[in-house]
Amino acid sequence: MMHLHMDGGAHAPQILCLGAHSDDIEIGCGGTILRLAEEYPGCVLHWVVFSANGVREAEAQRAATLFAADHLRGPLLKNFPDGFLPFVGADLKRVFEELKQTISPDLVFTHNRKDAHQDHRQLAELTWNTFRDHLILEYEIPKYDGDLGRPSLFVPLSTEVCQKKARYLMEAFQSQHGKRWFEEETFLSLMRLRGMECNAPSGYAEAFYCRKLVL
Secondary structure (H helix, E strand, C coil), rough: CCCCCCCCCCCEEEEEEEECCCCCHHHHHHHHHHHHHHHHCCCEEEEEEEECCCHHHHHHHHHHHHHHHHHHEEEEEEEECCCCCHHHHHHHHHHHHHHHHHHCCCCCEECCCCHHHHHCCCHHHHHHHCCCCEEEEEEECCCCCCCCCCCCEEEEECCCHHHHHHHHHHHCHHHHHCCCCCHHHHHHHHHHHHHHHHHCCCCCCEEEEEECCCC
């Protein structure tokens, strides 16, 4: 198995985190973000949530502060309607074009293009359409649809980081507690499964879909 490392030298890694909804980034790559923040003290996390309305806006702000801490730039919180992102494509594209003018990220986290949620697929398509010469990792979101696939890139995580991720999710997104799947056990179970698949030392990992990688 080949191990890749980001440049930890003088250049501070610029990381762009994109999420359709208030909890997507944290569920999909929250553990990896916590690990990157630990290993690269100079990294900058640019945080963008496209559908953060009402109480979900405050939750998104709280979660970004918990996960990104001093590395946070933003967050940029938009109020596009939940479930309708494919129907406001032109407005979404303008946001992406503005992002491209202000940041050239070393790494982009976005949704999986085969995600069952239409908002997630729309953001994945625009991410690839906009950031053509960047490393893009597509994260996964567990849901009722059962759309989990076979990811190609794994990030091993310590048990402590996984527990922190699950705890932060429950702390930040209290409006989601009524959903039966929104439980610490759900998030830890998926990371345990991915940790088994990549033989992570701790037994835990997050997984991503990587369509293009230049070595």
